[in-house]
Amino acid sequence: MSQPHFDWTLVRSFLAALEAGSLMGAARSLGAHQPTLSRHISELESQLGVALFERTGRGLAPTTAALALADAARQMQAGALALGQALARRQHSTQGTVRIAASQVMASCVLPPLLAELQQAEPGIQVELVVSNGLANLLRREADIAVRMLRPQQASLVARKVGEMQVHPCAHRRYLQQAGVPQTPQDLLSHRLLGYDRDDTILRGFAQRGIALTPQHFALRTDDQIAYGQLIAAGAGIGFTSAQQWRQWPEVQPLLPQLKIPPLPCWLAVHREIRGNPLVRLVYDHLAQGLGRALQ
Known part of the structure; x- marks a missing residue:
């Protein structure tokens, strides 16, 4: 025997009438017209071959068949709601x-x-x-x-x-234990410095403070920022890097707080x-x- 075809619109009207207890209340809850609700319920009763409500002076009284169908109808309602929400999320999702x-x-x-x-x-x-x-x-x-x-x-x-981005001179504690902690910017000249190769940013920064440096003052030179940072973290000498970078290395500490390097x-x-x-x-x-x- 073929399965009856259920129109969700009819089931929704049925549930609204079941919950409200009257066609007027069901129509109000769905924002529909009362004759439309009445037609939906009659159509559903015709499809199912059973009466779902008894019309009384106070409204609608559900039949035994209606009560038996209520749980399945509510499951359909929950499924329809979940489907609508999923479609809405997909429609408004950013991809x-x-x-x-x-x-x-x-x-x-x-x-x-x-x-x-x-x-x-x-x-x-x-x-x-x-x-x-x-x-x-x-x-x-x-x-x-x-x-x-x-x-x-x-x-x-x-x-x-x-x-x-704040920039600081910094070094690994192991290097500082061996070479000492510089107390003034001029003290840096007696330390093993890490510098850039073709980039003259550090040289120009020292020149603005009256300290003349040349590439030969840098024991190790590289323009690769990752390699440069790893040289500092390995204790190769004193370098200049951002707080966001040196904070990733627990054993590296900033130096010379009085040396105000313009931030980037x-x-x-x-x-x-x-x-x-x-x-x-x-x-x-x-x-x-x-x-x-x-x-x-």
């Missing part, structure tokens, strides 16, 4: 891929926990992290968002300053034409808020 360009230190020390938070909050978003120090990737649309330590000057880019501003940049993209905007706002916290 897609966003490419983020960042420097080595930013990509390895600052962004990982922020991106992990993003994945927890928006599992539908896929992130491609491009480790690069140049701005050309934004201009060529090779990345959607860039985290940079210099403000981009290109008119086609929109930049927002989200914080500052952190900029969040995006191409002007895509900043209105909802997906990019969501990731941009998440990074702006997270970087503000991380760089405090």
Whole structure:
């Protein structure tokens, strides 16, 4: 024998009448017209071949058949509600891929926990992290968002300053036990210093304080930020790095608190034409808020 076809609209009207005890109350709860509810119940009774309600002066009295069907109807109601919620979540979920360009230190020390938070909050978003120090990737649309330590000057880019990265001279405690702790910036000249190779940032910083340094003052030189940090962590000498980096190494401590090194501003940049993209905007706002916290 073929199974009867159940129209969910009819079952919903039946449940509303069962709960309200009257067609008027059922119509009010569903925001429908009373004749429509009456027609739905009559149609359902015709399909099932049984009477579901007895019309009384006080409203509707459920029959034994109606009470027997009530639990199954409520299960259908719960299933329909769950289906509607799932469809709504899917319709409003954020899905897609966003490419983020960042420097080595930013990509390895600052962004990982922020991106992990993003994945927890928006599992539908896929992130491609491009480790690069140049701005050309934004201009060529090779990345959607860039985290940079210099403000981009290109008119086609929109930049927002989200914080500052503090830089300190620091060294491993093992090195300091052997070589002593410098008390003044001038004392650094008698220590084993770690410097950059082609990048003259450290040299220019000392020159501004009247201390003339040359590349030969650096016992070890590299422009690779990750390798540079690992040299500090290994006790190779005194280097200059951000608090976000040296705090990851328990045995490394900052030095010379009186040496005020200008902080590095952190900029969040995006191409002007895509900043209105909802997906990019969501990731941009998440990074702006997270970087503000991380760089405090």
